[in-house]
Amino acid sequence: MAEPNLDQMEKIRDVVAQDLLGGRIELLLGWEKGHYWWQSRPLFAHSKEDLEKLVWDSFCAVNLSRYLLDELKDHQKVGVLVKGCDARAFNRLLQDNMVERDRVVLYGLPCPGMLDYDRLAAAAESAPDGITEQNGRVILKTARGEVEIERDAVLMDKCKDCLYPDPVVYDQLLLEPQGEREAPERFKAVGDLENLPDNERFAYWEKELSRCLRCYACRQACPYCSCRECFVEQENPRWQGRAYQPSENFLFHLVRAYHGAGRCIDCGECERACPVGIPLQELNRKLTKDINELYGHYEAGLDAELEPPLLTYRPDDPAAFSEK
Amino acid sequence: MSTALNETSAGFEPLIVAFCCNWCSYAGGDLAGTSRITYPANVKVIRVPCCGRMNPMFVLRAFQRGADGVLVAGCHPGDCHYSTGNFHGRRRLSAFKRLVEFAGFEPDRFEVRWISSSEGDKFAEEMEAMTAKIKALGPNGKMRDARWQSLT
Numbered sequence: 001m002a003e004p005n006l007d008q009m010e011k012i013r014d015v016v017a018q019d020l021l022g023g024r025i026e027l028l029l030g031w032e033k034g035h036y037w038w039q040s041r042p043l044f045a046h047s048k049e050d051l052e053k054l055v056w057d058s059f060c061a062v063n064l065s066r067y068l069l070d071e072l073k074d075h076q077k078v079g080v081l082v083k084g085c086d087a088r089a090f091n092r093l094l095q096d097n098m099v100e101r102d103r104v105v106l107y108g109l110p111c112p113g114m115l116d117y118d119r120l121a122a123a124a125e126s127a128p129d130g131i132t133e134q135n136g137r138v139i140l141k142t143a144r145g146e147v148e149i150e151r152d153a154v155l156m157d158k159c160k161d162c163l164y165p166d167p168v169v170y171d172q173l174l175l176e177p178q179g180e181r182e183a184p185e186r187f188k189a190v191g192d193l194e195n196l197p198d199n200e201r202f203a204y205w206e207k208e209l210s211r212c213l214r215c216y217a218c219r220q221a222c223p224y225c226s227c228r229e230c231f232v233e234q235e236n237p238r239w240q241g242r243a244y245q246p247s248e249n250f251l252f253h254l255v256r257a258y259h260g261a262g263r264c265i266d267c268g269e270c271e272r273a274c275p276v277g278i279p280l281q282e283l284n285r286k287l288t289k290d291i292n293e294l295y296g297h298y299e300a301g302l303d304a305e306l307e308p309p310l311l312t313y314r315p316d317d318p319a320a321f322s323e324k
Numbered sequence: 325m326s327t328a329l330n331e332t333s334a335g336f337e338p339l340i341v342a343f344c345c346n347w348c349s350y351a352g353g354d355l356a357g358t359s360r361i362t363y364p365a366n367v368k369v370i371r372v373p374c375c376g377r378m379n380p381m382f383v384l385r386a387f388q389r390g391a392d393g394v395l396v397a398g399c400h401p402g403d404c405h406y407s408t409g410n411f412h413g414r415r416r417l418s419a420f421k422r423l424v425e426f427a428g429f430e431p432d433r434f435e436v437r438w439i440s441s442s443e444g445d446k447f448a449e450e451m452e453a454m455t456a457k458i459k460a461l462g463p464n465g466k467m468r469d470a471r472w473q474s475l476t
Contacts, residue, residue, distance in 0.1 A: 203428070247387075286426045290423075294419075309415065310419065313411035317414055320419070
């Protein structure tokens, strides 16, 4: 079992219960425990009974802002619990005019980073039965006794390089802010790949992408993929073939990543949702890195008022091709 | 078409797809023609309204269906018929070129050039240069759709 921090839980539940039962919001998006103790899945709370299930623990990785796209169709006003990445995802949707700010109430939850089950299991050297946390350390209960590890060592990939654990937009901040983080290794994997010869890099991607099932879970989880009709489902022209073909996989992944150029908030939901573990963040970060280099530093989702770099230009822009 | 499709017994003849802006580069190609300046028949020109119209899927589709190299040609920055199309195009195509290279394509496979309607000679030169570069690189197998056979 995962033991949530009871004080924090109490505080969160009190605030959202007041708003939900008081009628300020019709629906609350939060998390509840999934089938296993190391899963927290989205909770759609309408009532007091639903709120009993609400949890806030180290497995609430799912980005809830994305669910607003559907839920705002059926509800006038929706409350959402937002971590740092959820809040930037909300800004992303706001910038794309996919949500209305005054129909959403954001409850900010500064996030300590979510834990990766595979890393926990590897550290425990067997399937752990439960977890407790204390002062930045994780204690795993296993069949052979307790295993204690540093919390930072078992963070999810997407949380390792997180720059903004605190929500950047909220109506109410429910917990103490975590403070700014640093992510010195954020572009390391991209840099390493860039240094490979072309053919080796191609072979790397061919291998990684060959696992792709084209389930489109990455798109489904992504806050920048909010088009009503996605190019992969378009029939005329039919850009995306259905066949299992390396070239079709390349087409999908390059175009998916490119659609996030200057818009990707680096929340890592695509990679987390991927059932076959394709390093999608490397494609996203490559674009972020290049656009930052060429057109000035820009962090998507931080400020909904700032124009994304590919929607604007300067007459004296540099170009990446040999002719300026 | 038969001269330009990939490897034949006579040696490698690349297929190059050039997306040309209607207002500048396509007219530049016309000028090359009316001025009787020759350029390689390997280049197949597709006219687009503006280089800002370029959908990156155009480029990837060309690679899937047999192109060995893709060139996008637009008006010089500042000369766009639609005022700002090529400014936007410059940013988008720059990001896209880097992404295509990141996926493992050789940098020469995809290029962007500015060719105005008065530059018939430059049009021919650029097409010559692109053809020479792709000839040196050899056929492109990357992202080629296995079901797509060249119609030689």
